[in-house]
Amino acid sequence: MSELIRRTAAELSGLLSSGEVSAVEVTQAHLDRIAQVDGDVHAFLHVAGEQALAEAAAVDTARKAGEQLGALAGVPIAVKDVMTTQGLPTTAGSKMLEGWIPPYDATVVRRLKEARLVTLGKTNMDEFAMGSSTEHSAYGATHNPWDLDRIPGGSGGGSSAALAAFEAPLATGTDTGGSIRQPASVTGTVGVKPTYGAVSRYGLIALASSLDQAGPCARTVLDTALLHEVMAGHDPLDSTSLTDGYPDVVAAAKAGATEGIAGLKIGVIRELHGGDGGYQAGVMARFDESLALLTKAGAEIVEVSCPSFTAALAAYYLILPSEASSNLAKFDAMRYGLRVGPAGVEAPSAEQVMAATRAAGFGDEVKRRIILGTYALSSGYYDAYYGSAQKVRTLIQRDFAAAFGQADVLVSPTSPTTAFKLGAKLDDPLSMYLQDVATIPANLAGVPGMSLPSGLADEDGLPAGIQLLAPAQADDRLYRVGAALESLLVESWGGPFLAKNTLEAMK
Amino acid sequence: MTSLSQFAEVLDYDEALEKFDPVLGLEVHVELNTHTKMFCGCSTEFGAEPNTQVCPVCLGLPGALPVLNQTGLESAIRIGLALNCSIAQWCRFARKNYFYPDMPKNFQTSQYDEPIAFEGYLDVELEDGETFRVEIERAHMEEDTGKSLHIGGSTGRIQGAEYSLVDYNRAGIPLIEIVTKPIRGAGDRAPEVAKAYVSALRELLRALKVSDVKMEQGSMRCDVNASLRPRAEDQDAVPLGTRTETKNVNSLRSVERAVKYEISRQAAVLVEGGSIFQETRHWHEDTGITTSGRPKSDADDYRYFPEPDLVPIAPAAQWVEELRATLPEPPALRRRRLQSEWGFSDKEMRDLYNGGAVELVEATVAAGASSAAARKWWTGELARLANQQEKTLAEMPVTPAQIAQLQALVDGGQLTDSLARQALEGVLAGEGDPEQVVEKRGLVVVSDEGALGEAVDRAIAANPGIADKIRAGKVQAAGALIGAVMKEMKGKADAARVRELVIERLAPDAEA
Numbered sequence A: 001m002s003e004l005i006r007r008t009a010a011e012l013s014g015l016l017s018s019g020e021v022s023a024v025e026v027t028q029a030h031l032d033r034i035a036q037v038d039g040d041v042h043a044f045l046h047v048a049g050e051q052a053l054a055e056a057a058a059v060d061t062a063r064k065a066g067e068q069l070g071a072l073a074g075v076p077i078a079v080k081d082v083m084t085t086q087g088l089p090t091t092a093g094s095k096m097l098e099g100w101i102p103p104y105d106a107t108v109v110r111r112l113k114e115a116r117l118v119t120l121g122k123t124n125m126d127e128f129a130m131g132s133s134t135e136h137s138a139y140g141a142t143h144n145p146w147d148l149d150r151i152p153g154g155s156g157g158g159s160s161a162a163l164a165a166f167e168a169p170l171a172t173g174t175d176t177g178g179s180i181r182q183p184a185s186v187t188g189t190v191g192v193k194p195t196y197g198a199v200s201r202y203g204l205i206a207l208a209s210s211l212d213q214a215g216p217c218a219r220t221v222l223d224t225a226l227l228h229e230v231m232a233g234h235d236p237l238d239s240t241s242l243t244d245g246y247p248d249v250v251a252a253a254k255a256g257a258t259e260g261i262a263g264l265k266i267g268v269i270r271e272l273h274g275g276d277g278g279y280q281a282g283v284m285a286r287f288d289e290s291l292a293l294l295t296k297a298g299a300e301i302v303e304v305s306c307p308s309f310t311a312a313l314a315a316y317y318l319i320l321p322s323e324a325s326s327n328l329a330k331f332d333a334m335r336y337g338l339r340v341g342p343a344g345v346e347a348p349s350a351e352q353v354m355a356a357t358r359a360a361g362f363g364d365e366v367k368r369r370i371i372l373g374t375y376a377l378s379s380g381y382y383d384a385y386y387g388s389a390q391k392v393r394t395l396i397q398r399d400f401a402a403a404f405g406q407a408d409v410l411v412s413p414t415s416p417t418t419a420f421k422l423g424a425k426l427d428d429p430l431s432m433y434l435q436d437v438a439t440i441p442a443n444l445a446g447v448p449g450m451s452l453p454s455g456l457a458d459e460d461g462l463p464a465g466i467q468l469l470a471p472a473q474a475d476d477r478l479y480r481v482g483a484a485l486e487s488l489l490v491e492s493w494g495g496p497f498l499a500k501n502t503l504e505a506m507k
Numbered sequence B: 001m002t003s004l005s006q007f008a009e010v011l012d013y014d015e016a017l018e019k020f021d022p023v024l025g026l027e028v029h030v031e032l033n034t035h036t037k038m039f040c041g042c043s044t045e046f047g048a049e050p051n052t053q054v055c056p057v058c059l060g061l062p063g064a065l066p067v068l069n070q071t072g073l074e075s076a077i078r079i080g081l082a083l084n085c086s087i088a089q090w091c092r093f094a095r096k097n098y099f100y101p102d103m104p105k106n107f108q109t110s111q112y113d114e115p116i117a118f119e120g121y122l123d124v125e126l127e128d129g130e131t132f133r134v135e136i137e138r139a140h141m142e143e144d145t146g147k148s149l150h151i152g153g154s155t156g157r158i159q160g161a162e163y164s165l166v167d168y169n170r171a172g173i174p175l176i177e178i179v180t181k182p183i184r185g186a187g188d189r190a191p192e193v194a195k196a197y198v199s200a201l202r203e204l205l206r207a208l209k210v211s212d213v214k215m216e217q218g219s220m221r222c223d224v225n226a227s228l229r230p231r232a233e234d235q236d237a238v239p240l241g242t243r244t245e246t247k248n249v250n251s252l253r254s255v256e257r258a259v260k261y262e263i264s265r266q267a268a269v270l271v272e273g274g275s276i277f278q279e280t281r282h283w284h285e286d287t288g289i290t291t292s293g294r295p296k297s298d299a300d301d302y303r304y305f306p307e308p309d310l311v312p313i314a315p316a317a318q319w320v321e322e323l324r325a326t327l328p329e330p331p332a333l334r335r336r337r338l339q340s341e342w343g344f345s346d347k348e349m350r351d352l353y354n355g356g357a358v359e360l361v362e363a364t365v366a367a368g369a370s371s372a373a374a375r376k377w378w379t380g381e382l383a384r385l386a387n388q389q390e391k392t393l394a395e396m397p398v399t400p401a402q403i404a405q406l407q408a409l410v411d412g413g414q415l416t417d418s419l420a421r422q423a424l425e426g427v428l429a430g431e432g433d434p435e436q437v438v439e440k441r442g443l444v445v446v447s448d449e450g451a452l453g454e455a456v457d458r459a460i461a462a463n464p465g466i467a468d469k470i471r472a473g474k475v476q477a478a479g480a481l482i483g484a485v486m487k488e489m490k491g492k493a494d495a496a497r498v499r500e501l502v503i504e505r506l507a508p509d510a511e512a
């Protein structure tokens, strides 16, 4: 096993630019690691080995030729399979798109290519990003490197598991209700959902357009910031893309680690602090410990109340299925993807083929949400369901505005529990949905959020996560506080805990 | 279907109008002439090979997102302003969800309860010059669908077809849908009002330069809603009847015919005690009838909701005012101005308008012809030829500049009227400008007195009986001799001069 896979992206960046290692060596080390462990982890749906080595070789050539390269040039990355990649299969975890090769790159993917990152492959996910465990992938579940019998979170469990298993130093994610933050939380990694509109949605296979946001995943706050910087930026192809307000997140991460956070006001959200939310004791213990560290570092902890958050989950499960039912209508076998003829019909009509294909191509969770959304948008129900949910959304935005009047950042546990066993919640969608109770408000309000590891829960020895939330377009605050807390925690642990628990364990 | 078999008859139109009051509603879809589609950069050029003007966005590929065409928005606002509408200060697109193979996303990006323009009117001029105000409910933006071609089967419709092909070149072309409020009070003139409205709308859109408005190419498409209610003293107190929506009525004449047919058909059903079903009907251009399509009801559920992929539209008031300043002179006012400039009577102007010749005459005058001469050409010889060839005047292969040139040749004495008609024939045959045709065909007035005199002498010798009549004082008989001379000279002689020569020889004392 090459030592290169232990390195952070920031470290690899240094080694590559000084010429100590080549991009081909770094890429090969990660491809070897994937070959070694991914049979067990199943983080990847598609590994693009040859293409990755060719991209890496091109970076090495460019570097030798003296070209000016970005900080992450030659650093490998795993791309969530919800992002279109020209020439590489893109399935969004669904049978519906089995074998589909997109003719175009998502803007995020184009930006990665322009920054000369090396794409290792595409990572597993819950079908069309619907789920919190990656068990809803049509291609089989991903396993948590901490314990292969447990879920790696979802929908972006492939990306989080790839990071935790040291198969990649960086990965992309998308977060509609927590799909970046919850997997980060249960795998002991870092994930950020930027402000809505900060990263282009062009080329992301849409789940819920008004909630979806792509973001960076990594093992450290600084790495996440480096990737965030590459991914974010205005895109004329996405009309909801922000035209301004992109703070310097890398500088913020560096400042947080070195300058600390004395004087910062940190708000604990009362409604997301234990209580009857099904919070695991070990998760709460680690959360309170983090608060104590922050206090010790000079931050002021205040309690804030966001009463509308209690309605967030209900509103979310009306808005998301409504938008999803419409976004997923395009999968109809007419132009691309799966086509299934109805059994026993000799000359089926287009309508029959559509129905048969959708019946065969979508998994149960997707069907469940399409049905929910179709119902919620129906005339006569629209006002009661979709309309009311939008009102809740406005109230949640007001709660955030009030809370940010009292505190610079807000904090909560990311997920109420550590990673649960594969299959434990498959027959109980509601308890699965509750995994996202703390992450959903940020999507409804469009504000940025980060999850970083807060330590291991005493009862099961599995990682717990702490969530930081900042006002829209103040993503830099997440990095400043996140990096400060990260260095305090690592110091208290006597070093990063991930390598010991997943790297050594999976040799 | 039962309505059709049970009450296949139509009621005599006049009788229908005695018993019922028709109420119309017109929905006109107009393709904007922007260079690119509504939400992507694909070309909108008409007639390209199928599926060559497509991209991830207009094919609805996974991940693709729409971005609003600003020129499309500008056109929509200008149309709204020209229709005397209010312009929304803030509005959104909405998704209209339904499954159909020619809809790439299985929803149409449209506008629902927040149209860009609303509450306006259009004053339309009827054939007798009377003005009728049609109230506009809304004008909203949307994208066109692709086009399905049903192969096999006899009707070209999906029923009976073996398979269908879809061309997505049209998918995403910007459309404006203009919806009238119920048009009441037109009475027996309802068909004429419908036609005049579509015609006036077309004229307005052409003046705005926002659309090709070619009904035959589908860049302007009309759906006709019609309903009947019993005649009553207090007509306004009678609620509206059930309406039918006749789709794709795509010529001015068809609009008039379809309204007339629906009035007669619905009246026949109602007098028999039947009821009208709310349904979509198909218009058959060839037979002039409508047939039942699919039932339509208010329960059709498109599950509209605000389009989350597009940001709300909030046109700045100042921009709207700037656009208002770009509006062309309203067509009716413009016609009145031109009429007085040209010195035409009301009837002459109306004929010009109804014949679609106002712009052509205007351009001919601009190219140097007198208004009288321009009118004479376009409503005379050209109207006759166009009618013969079943074309519109605008479709005739001659430009106003060529007509002006032709008239200049006549005015300059180089061509007689008869020669000018021959020259026009050459122009229409694609032989070039009038001067080139004159040159090629050798169409020159013979002014050689010697040659003319000899021809006159020959005509007199060949027609002694006629010559005697003229000698006896019947000067009006000279026409026959003039005709013979003109024939011999192949029309290249000046008829007036020939007449002089005949009279000189046979009846020098007669009054010319």
Ligand SMILES: [Zn+2]
Residues within 6 Å of the ligand: B037, B040, B041, B042, B053, B054, B055, B056, B057, B058, B059, B172
């Ligand atoms: Zn396109």
